[in-house]
Amino acid sequence: MLVQVATRMQSVFDILKPLIDQPVIRFPYTMTNKVPLVIPAGAQGVPFVASDFSHSLEWPFEVHEVKPEQDPAHTFQDWRLMVEDQTFNQRWFKTATRIDGLVDDNTGVWRLRFPWIVRPKGGALSLTGDNLDAVNPISVEVTFRGYLMIPRATIAALGIIPT
Numbered sequence: 758m759l760v761q762v763a764t765r766m767q768s769v770f771d772i773l774k775p776l777i778d779q780p781v782i783r784f785p786y787t788m789t790n791k792v793p794l795v796i797p798a799g800a801q802g803v804p805f806v807a808s809d810f811s812h813s814l815e816w817p818f819e820v821h822e823v824k825p826e827q828d829p830a831h832t833f834q835d836w837r838l839m840v841e842d843q844t845f846n847q848r849w850f851k852t853a854t855r856i857d858g859l860v861d862d863n864t865g866v867w868r869l870r871f872p873w874i875v876r877p878k879g880g881a882l883s884l885t886g887d888n889l890d891a892v893n894p895i896s897v898e899v900t901f902r903g904y905l906m907i908p909r910a911t912i913a914a915l916g917i918i919p920t
Contacts, residue, residue: 783904833857
């Protein structure tokens with residue numbers, strides 16, 4: 758009986774091993790603007806504070822989703838966003854894109870099909886916003902959610918988890 762249980766347990770452990778024994782530990786992490794950006798009525802290309810989206814940690818940041826938010830008087834149709842990775846000088850879009858075209862209607866979150874990696878120690882994202890409301894200013898926030906990719910050896914060296 759014990760041999761049968763052990764054999765089944767071994768097969769379960771074999772399935773779970775790639776999930777547990779990865780070369781990196783994914784630590785939940787977010788990057789957001791500290792103060793909401795107020796975009797004047799009809800303004801275009803208003804930059805977010807650069808230091809809010811600068812990544813100075815020593816581990817890469819793997820972005821899985823983007824959560825845009827605006828004040829209650831506006832909707833996702835009222836503003837556009839442009840994201841550019843400063844490491845590669847690579848824009849995420851050809852032109853600024855309306856938020857309602859990016860986010861899921863039910864959650865208000867834009868899930869990236871493939872994660873984007875922000876380089877450690879100086880990697881940064883540059884964001885600009887456009888207000889499509891020609892009468893009222895809009896207050897917006899953007900949060901990038903994902904994981905810090907910490908090498909397992911680093912975690913073990915710190916004594917947080919066993920090797």
